[in-house]
Amino acid sequence: MNLALFFDPLADEAPAWGSTTLGAHAARFVDTFPDWRSADLALIGLNEWRGSAAGQPAASAPDAVRQRFYQLQRGTGPCRLVDLGNLRNGLTLEDTYLRLREIVAALLEHNTVPVLLGGSHDLDIGQFLAYETLDRPVSLSCVDARVDMAEEAGAHAEDTHLRRLLMHEPNFLFNFGQLGHQQYLVPTSVLAALEKLHFETLRLGEIRADVRQAEPLLRQADLVSFDLTALRWPEFPGYLPASPFGLTAEEAAQLCWYAGHNDQLTSIGLYGYRPDHDLLGLGAATAATMLWYFVEGYYHRRNETDFTSRRFIRYAVGLPGNPAKLVFYKAKRTEKWWMEVESLADSSVRRIVPCSYQDYLRAAQGDLPNRWILTQALLG
Structure with a gap:
């Protein structure tokens, strides 16, 4: 599959990154499409917002985060990271979902972890559907201030996508974990439905009390979908309407570390960042640091899967x-x-x-x- 056909290259305006930074080690799609088959992780920029009520932001979310991400220092791992550029949107929103599905499925087939960045939260539909090709049950964990299972007529895709995932046929979802929701933003009927389906939830207050409670829920996941609006606005001013409550930047980075450290996890998406509302770049810096912790967590994996071993x-x-x-x-x-x-x-x-x-x-x-x-x- 020639993935280069689906991506726009990045602008050749890279600053003079130091030799120890991530920017100096990542293979970016500028002139030549990188060798994604031999990479550990592949960054994919998303600028699809047709599923959002707020529409398309003027600036590119993934590019804003990249500017901060590539300035960060390389961690302790080998850093076999490629940046495939920004995905070209399909003619319709559904076309974008299907295009994303095919690309994520191709990466999974070659054991390359897709790292999806930008766009509205409903793009996790394409991320999730890619796992249908694996022909086995998978587990999903979602970090969000809300639980996006709206049923109202005319509701936007970003408010209904989770319902679509949970009701997808054929059903290949074994388990689902909902983290970081704020109870006053979620109808009691939605939480009751998750309980009836025997899915585990972890409220924002429970994470704030002890972030370590989130680790088993993230360790069970094959894929993680992270809505960045789950962070409190003073530390992540990249969305509207602003909320004074939510995860702190440190807690969000810790969750990304847990996700990266999970031997079972094979994709992650960070959705919902709008650079138009981030005048000082604080949100971009936070998202970039979250990415750094995910990558660093990945290179600290211990391959703890053989329970009969002396380990x-x-x-x-x-x-x-x-x-x-x-x-x-x-x-x-x-x-x-x-x-x-x-x-x-x-x-x-x-x-x-x-x-x-x-x-x-x-x-x-x-x-x-x-x-x-x-x-x-x-x-x-």
Whole structure:
């Protein structure tokens, strides 16, 4: 597949980046399309806003973030990063979704992680649909101040896209995690629907109390969709209407680190940034730093997937009811926890899912962790 046909090259106006910066090491599409097949990560700029009520901003969101991102210092990893340029929009919004789907699917096939930047949040439709080609269940985690499941006639795609993902047929979604929503912005019927579907949610207040609670939800994800309007406006002035509440820049960067560090995750999208409202470039700097933490997290992956190896400690916890015991695994190096969930309906069906130390402590006290109950329901 000749991906170069779908992208506009970047302007050849790169400043004199220092030899230790990301800009000096990333292969950018200026004259020659980069070799994305041998890259670890591929940055894709998106300027599609037809799904947004506010319409197209005058400036290019991905280009504004790139200016800040490439000035940052290279981390500890090899930095096999390519920048494919900005995706050309389709004739219709649906065409853009399908174009994005094909490009993300091609990158996944070659084990290159797509990093999507810019555009309205509904572009995660194209990101999500790419996983249909994998022919296996996948898990999605979404960071957003709202839960975009509007049903009103005439609602814009950015307000309805999550409903479309959850109701997509054929259904290849195993699990969904919603993080960072503000309860006063979400109808109780929407949260009740997620609960009925046995999906896990983590409110903004819970993340603010302990950001580490978000790590297992992000570690379970194959793909992450991050609406940057989930950040508080004083630290991310890149959207309207402005909100004084939301994630801090540090918390958002921490979430991106968790996502990058996830061995299972194969794509991420950062959506919703509007540079027209970011007069001093603070929002661009925040988004660039979030990208940096994702890339750095990626190069700190430990490939912790073989639970039979000596890199894990296995704990069996006895329980008074059914099941009679729960099995946990703890990685010696990173101290991350996993929990084995065996289907009560069919013992041959089991899944090892990310969990927290608190889940282990709850089981040790004789109680079933809520994460076990939700996963059991999903196993059917």
